[in-house]
Amino acid sequence: MPTCKTVAEFLGQVRARAVTTVLSDGDAAQLTQLQLVQFLTAEEVQTLSAEVAQAPTVSLEVERENADRARLAGELQQDVARDHSILFHLHGKETQAVDLDQEAKDRAQFQAETADLAQKELAFNQLLGKRAMLDSLTPYGDRSVALTVAGAVALRDLNVRLYRFADTDFAAYLAQAQRIDQELDSLATGAATYVRALAGGIPGADPDYLWAIGIGLAKSKPDPATGVAQFLAAYGATANLSSNAENRLMASEILAGDPRPLADEARALGQLVHDVRGIGVPKESALGVASIVLFGRRADGSFALEGVREFLKSTRSYESAALLGIVNEAPEAVGARFQALRELFAQWGYRYSEDTELSAAYLAVSDNDPQQVGPKLAILARGLAAYLQYPLVAAAILGSITTLEANEGLNLVEKAYAVIGRRASGLSQTELICLAVRMVHGIRNELVGTLDATAAAAPAAAGGFYGPHGFFMPIVIAHYGYYATYGGIAGVHPGHVHGMPTGFGGAGVG
Numbered sequence: 001m002p003t004c005k006t007v008a009e010f011l012g013q014v015r016a017r018a019v020t021t022v023l024s025d026g027d028a029a030q031l032t033q034l035q036l037v038q039f040l041t042a043e044e045v046q047t048l049s050a051e052v053a054q055a056p057t058v059s060l061e062v063e064r065e066n067a068d069r070a071r072l073a074g075e076l077q078q079d080v081a082r083d084h085s086i087l088f089h090l091h092g093k094e095t096q097a098v099d100l101d102q103e104a105k106d107r108a109q110f111q112a113e114t115a116d117l118a119q120k121e122l123a124f125n126q127l128l129g130k131r132a133m134l135d136s137l138t139p140y141g142d143r144s145v146a147l148t149v150a151g152a153v154a155l156r157d158l159n160v161r162l163y164r165f166a167d168t169d170f171a172a173y174l175a176q177a178q179r180i181d182q183e184l185d186s187l188a189t190g191a192a193t194y195v196r197a198l199a200g201g202i203p204g205a206d207p208d209y210l211w212a213i214g215i216g217l218a219k220s221k222p223d224p225a226t227g228v229a230q231f232l233a234a235y236g237a238t239a240n241l242s243s244n245a246e247n248r249l250m251a252s253e254i255l256a257g258d259p260r261p262l263a264d265e266a267r268a269l270g271q272l273v274h275d276v277r278g279i280g281v282p283k284e285s286a287l288g289v290a291s292i293v294l295f296g297r298r299a300d301g302s303f304a305l306e307g308v309r310e311f312l313k314s315t316r317s318y319e320s321a322a323l324l325g326i327v328n329e330a331p332e333a334v335g336a337r338f339q340a341l342r343e344l345f346a347q348w349g350y351r352y353s354e355d356t357e358l359s360a361a362y363l364a365v366s367d368n369d370p371q372q373v374g375p376k377l378a379i380l381a382r383g384l385a386a387y388l389q390y391p392l393v394a395a396a397i398l399g400s401i402t403t404l405e406a407n408e409g410l411n412l413v414e415k416a417y418a419v420i421g422r423r424a425s426g427l428s429q430t431e432l433i434c435l436a437v438r439m440v441h442g443i444r445n446e447l448v449g450t451l452d453a454t455a456a457a458a459p460a461a462a463g464g465f466y467g468p469h470g471f472f473m474p475i476v477i478a479h480y481g482y483y484a485t486y487g488g489i490a491g492v493h494p495g496h497v498h499g500m501p502t503g504f505g506g507a508g509v510g
Contacts, residue, residue, distance in 0.1 A: 001171035002027050008162055011036065011155040014147045017138035034174070036151035038133065040144045048134055055127045062124050065117045072110040079103035160411045181415065187439055188419045190218030195424075197228040202235065205245070208431045211424050213249055215438050220257045231256040237266040241273055242287035251291035258294075269294050272303060279309040281318050289322040296326025307331060314338075317357035327365050337363075340370035348378075350392065359396035366400035373399055379406035384413075387433040394437045401441070412440050 002010075006021065013019040014037060023031070031037050040048065082088060083103050088096060137144040147155070157177060158165075165173050194214035195207070202210070213231070221227030234255035238248045251269060258265050272290035281289045293303050307325030314335060315321050327334050341360035342352075350356050363373060377399045383406070384391035384398075398409040416436035424432060 001030060001169050003166065004158055004162060004168050004170050004173050005166040007031070007170040008155065008158045011147060011151055011158070014138060014140075014145055015136075015152065015155065017136070019138055019140050019145065022141075030171070031151075034150075035148055036154050038146050038148055039140065040137065040146070042142070042144075045134070045137065045144055048130055052127060052131045052134055055124065055131060058120065058124045058127060062117070062120050065113065065120060069110070069113045069117055072106065072113055076103070076106045076110050079106050157411060160405075160407050163405065180412075184416055184419045184439065187215065187218050188416075188423050190222060190224065191215040191420070192423045193224045194218055194228065197224060198231065201228070201232040207424070208427055208435070209245065209249060211420070211427070211431075211435050212438055213253060215420075215435060216253050217256070220253075227256065230262075233262055234266075237262060238269070238287065241270060241290075242284070244284055244287065247285070247288040247291070251287050251294075254291045254295050265294065272305075275303075275305055276308065276322075279305060280312050285318045289318050292319070292322035293326060298328075311335070311338075315357050315361075317354055317361070320357045320361035323361045323365060334364055337370050341373075344370065344374055345392070355390060355392050359392045362393075362396045362400055367402040368399065376406045380409060383407075383410040384433070384437075387430060389430075394434065397437055397441050409440065413437060416440050 002023065006023075010019070010021045010023060010031075013021055028037075028039065032039060079099070079102060083096075083099055088099065091099070133146045133148075136146045138146070154174070158173075161173075191211060191214035194217050195210045198210050198214065199205070199207075217224075217227050217231060221230070231252055234252040235248060237255065238251045241251070242248055255262060255265055255269065269287075269290055272293050273286045276289045276293065277283065277286050289308065293305065293308060296304055298304065304326045307327070308322050309325070310331050311321035311324040312318070315324075315338075320338075324331075324334050324338060338360050341363050342356060345356045345360065346352075363370070363377075377395055380395035380398050381391045384394050388394055398404070398413065399406075401409060404412070413433070413436045416439040417432055420435050420439060421432050424435065427435070
């Protein structure tokens with residue numbers, strides 16, 4: 001199979017209808033088998049043209065049958081109204097039988113007309129597709145070639161990643177890209193299973209909250225048979241610790257993923273709620289902060305309360321202080337990165353807010369260099385601004401994936417948006433984009449100097465945080481906006497339910 005660069009050049013030339021690249025017969029056959037292009041002989045083009053020429057006739061037939069179906073629908077409606085009226089019951093049995101027989105005949109005729117119309121509409125749509133292909137054909141030797149819909153999608157995705165995979169065998173690249181698509185689909189399916197189960201266990205919960213938690217649980221606990229029970233048990237254990245739904249959901253997801261006994265961890269969490277209040281965290285924020293501290297337990301079993309206390313001196317965002325405080329690194333180094341990012345946002349014109357603090361914190365605990373992440377973050381923020389009024393936090397989450405270039409991240413979010421949108425009906429575009437970010441977050445690509453397109457994703461580097469959990473970022477964006485009940489900075493902020501996102505199951509990112 002040719003390299004990705006060669007395939008991208010060929011597909012791009014086919015789309016531009018100016019092919020100069022010549023593939024071997026075997027490579028051309030493979031692209032055809034993959035349904036990325038379609039080659040036609042002169043005779044096949046002639047046959048296709050003859051078929052497409054029938055489109056106006058078929059269109060008239062569809063229009064005529066639509067009118068016939070509407071007429072039959074009206075007659076059937078009259079029959080039904082007559083046979084369910086009071087007067088019908090006053091008629092003799094013979095008259096009633098005649099009327100019912102007429103209704104049955106009209107219903108059968110209407111159903112037959114509906115089925116026939118559906119076939120003609122399908123045939124017409126197929127002709128439109130063939131006409132589109134005919135219009136896009138371009139000469140290729142003694143044949144013609146056209147780009148399929150799948151080929152157009154593959155070309156778009158390939159162009160986004162070509163900087164990395166230009167010299168990679170296209171077949172290897174495509175297998176990996178398809179594996180990522182399959183994992184996104186599997187993740188969305190698992191999340192849907194969780195949502196259906198949790199809806200009964202958490203009555204009244206917002207659907208977007210349930211989807212956010214469902215995605216997180218589908219990542220960390222692929223088997224809903226046990227994951228649902230564990231989450232609901234954890235949710236029950238937090239009932240007396242906070243009345244704030246966001247904090248309870250966050251704490252419950254962390255508790256459900258903890259391998260230690262729930263009773264022990266619930267007691268530890270209750271003590272941490274008391275402890276964080278002692279270092280200046282208010283009651284409405286205490287459970288969320290305490291759950292982050294619980295997640296960042298040190299290897300010796302102690303908790304990084306002093307780190308949280310230290311960062312509470314430099315930020316009024318309690319969640320940010322907790323996240324920064326559990327990093328297993330010198331506070332001075334983490335604080336310097338955090339401050340550099342805050343200054344970057346100020347230079348961009350952002351006013352001090354919960355969003356800027358959270359975004360700076362998420363990036364400060366990632367592998368990004370604050371001096372170099374600006375251009376990448378700007379691209380992500382502009383891309384997400386088409387869907388989110390407040391794109392900075394979501395951009396920071398995507399920006400924290402250091403091995404994905406900005407456009408790669410946006411491309412992956414588009415894929416996740418399409419996958420989750422087919423299942424989470426009723427949610428707004430904004431909510432679906434936020435859930436797509438939730439799905440993408442946690443991806444860790446190959447952490448090596450020269451990226452291997454065929455390698456499985458390397459596990460997240462342990463040691464970034466206290467405890468055995470590895471890479472962590474406690475956020476799930478879900479709501480469009482709300483008055484934060486756990487933040488130390490007043491005002492409306494883009495909503496975000498907390499959670500514990502993990503990565504995909506195994507494949508690297510194509």
